[in-house]
Amino acid sequence: MSLKVEECKDVFVFAQQVDNKLNSIAFELLGKAKDLAKDLDQQVVAVLIGSGVKGLADELAWYGADRIIVVDDPELKEYRTEPYAHALSSVIEKYKPEIMLVGATAIGRDLGPRVSARIHTGLTADCTQLDIGDFPLQAVEGQEQKHKQLLMTRPAFGGNTIATIACPEFRPQMATVRPGVMQKQTPDKSAKANVEEFNPGFTPDNKYAEIQEIVKSVSNVADIAEAKILVSGGRGVGSPENFKLLDDLAAAIGGTVSCSRAVVDAGWKPKELQVGQTGKTVRPHVYFAIGISGAIQHAAGMEESDIIIAINKDENAPIFDIADYGVVGDLNLILPELTKQVQEAMAEKA
């Protein structure tokens, strides 16, 4: 019961909300959808699913939605796979999107595959780049080259490979998109969108899970193994007080402070924050090694980080052998200015 390719149009975005508050991913997806819709000369449609969520529609318009489809039903109060999958696939069947974007969140990565399987289309996970282009990229004799296809680029293999995927025969072209990658547009509070309500009807069956309890977690001690960005300090930081410079940078960039063994041994930081062979093994997206010489014992715990940025006075420090970006310089002079500029950049982005 798959959709006919020629009948489908417009770029749809699943506007994820939790507790009737829109998730930042919804705005990021709208920002990207706007670019894609422009290339296709089509509209951006936000799909808002929940209970009592109509009031969120304005905000979606500010961030770029031309139309908003609201599925509002008491069954949709909390995220549950089945009623949400039913809601989104019913929207897809009725409105026939060309493209359907979903955030690669703990919700989107559950909803996306369930919906794609239901409507028989492809789904590309965790995309970091989306473009409109030809498939195949270059014309191949004996194969029709399709134009205006969604080209979905994603890393795989722990970031060691990168692939561009298309979905030429099936619609919608579905992708889940990694949070924090796409740019939101600056909200335009005068923007208005056409809001349409749609309720496909919800009849609970065995696929409706019963929610017995919801526990919102309170973060206590930072788990450095879970952090996406680590600002890590070594003996070169000089003193426990001086870690303030690292705390500030971490706060500005949304990261967590960690440290080397020397720092733990000196009693400046607790053992839980230690990276390395005798500490924790971490694999963040970005690892700042600040005043860390980078002994093998330390490297063993962090060398698989995606991006390693090292700041060290000693140009022969072994950390420079594994850093992607090494800066020889004085952390005391560099960090305050770096924090300031990061703050500015983040404020601009928000």
Next chain:
Amino acid sequence: MKIVVCVKQVPDTKGGVRFKPDGTLDRAAMLAIMNPDDKAGLEAALKIKNENPGTTVTVITMGLPKADEVLREALAMGADDAILVTDRVLGGADTWATSSTLAGAIRNLDYDLIITGRQAIDGDTAQVGPQISEHLDIPVISYAENIKIDGDYVIVKRQFEDRYHMLKVKMPCLITALAELGEDMYMTPGGIFDAYQTEVTVWGRKDLKDVPDTDLGLAGSPTKIAKASDRVAKGAGEKVTPDTPKDAVAYIVGKLSEKHVI
């Protein structure tokens, strides 16, 4: 009760990713292991088996004949039966075709609970589990951190970014396992020798139930690869010695924005 656990053999990225001289991944040089999330799922299944006498655990994998190794490992850990789904026509499958294949195989089995890993470390998609559940028209609970059996129901701790839900659902159902679901379980030495005495069931295309050819293999995959490349091996990166702290900051900020960090 009857539990089916889906496992995948993957190259071990943790043991160090190896590259060929031309910069492409050297998959052959990397150790093949049972995908960690799948292993956690298997551990959870074996725990349920230990706590609920009469439970059987069947492991199933789709892959090349070599994937037999992960099935032996599962048997050595305590699984009862193993099924290898392998056929030339199943190759090149995306998540849709993979989930169609596994669903076609699982339709031959009696099951109360199906457990898959949340995602595999090679593809990182997290799609196959939920898609299998859709093909089989049973409920799914993804991102499970804990499972309790309660009569005909399972109670699952389902993780989100900032909270968890305790969910109750009637079996049969499918659960995708987070690493936390498992609790360090190992093969036993004797189990290894027994595992190689156990017969692994091998199924091909003809053994799949209610799946059209158009849903299988490369041809049955809605998504097509337009371009694939390996990132070049990470060696020493750049090292700069800026004249002033300002230049240093400009350099770092430039890199951070280039990489979409800020």
Next chain:
Amino acid sequence: MDFQLSKEHAMARSLFKDFAEKEAKPRAIEVDETEEFPRETVAKMQKFGFMGIPIPKEYGGQGADILTYAMCVEELSKVCGTTGVIVSAHTSLCCDPILTFGTEEQKQKYLVPLAKGEKLGAFGLTEPGAGTDAQGQQTKAVLDGDEWVLNGSKCFITNGKEADVYVIFAVTGKVEKRGKLMKEISAFIVEKGTPGFTFGTKENKMGIRGSSTYELIFQDCRIPKDNLLGQQGKGFNIAMHTLDGGRIGIAAQALGIAEGALERTIAYTKERKQFGRAIAQFQNTQFELANMATKVKAAQLLVYQAAMKKAEYQKDPKVSYSVEAAMAKLYAAEVAMEVTTKAVQLHGGYGYIKEYEIERMMRDAKITEIYEGTSEVQRMVISAALLK
């Protein structure tokens, strides 16, 4: 001789390696520093069948072969010599003599829980005045009605205070042999908690510091008559036979320590830079590594050959493996000492620092030249076979 490991053995090795990396390695430094017996690791090994690898399934074991057991001790010892010897002492020195010499009742009562991992075993032969010379034994056992009464003490006992079941040797009389009056020695099974059985000094050791090495004290300790292991007066044979097997375990431990030190040294020399080059690029380093690796490989072949010879013996008791076991232990222990010493040297100053774990490996290696028969005793065993 087949040099290719079977699929089963290859998988067993990956199991032991995985376990060692995840469970034993993270605790190795702490075990050494605190002298704490690694109970958590041992509990997991008990749960997953590591404590009964070469014991038949009908007695609660894994039914695997000696080679599998040796690989287990080897892989554990690569990361923690203490953990390796705990398995070795339990399996070779306590399970094995009960399996070989025990009655069916003794096997059911003691071997089954030992092999299943419910109980831990130890072995008490050495006394302050009787190490290499078993005739120096002072501990006595006297039959009194339905009970043996033990008096005396044993020293340097691995798993000393942690074990539940002990195989203990004691003098039960005197016999005339070739015109000389010799002590008659017998073996017994003693349970922890038996009145009169207590623990003395805990030894503060140079290496394998977590292995709970204790003095065992017997003061009018009464054990059932049925706890005599094997025939009365056959204790010396039982001890010698047991040590033949134990030597394979210790050889595997020595091999593992050497391999662990070599692996770390290879990694270190590739990373460590001096004079602008990795020290692995210096020919001295390269030649040292080549010598170390060659000796380690030779030791491994000797250890595996001894393990396979013992497997042959299990099928045909006429086969002797004591020379192979002695050669394996002699060579592997000396290689362990040499390789760890060189490993420290190649690490330079860092090799002398505890965090780098190389100096611990060197300390751990030393004992393998001493216990379960010193290198000198191994040479006696080997030469006696050559010259008989």
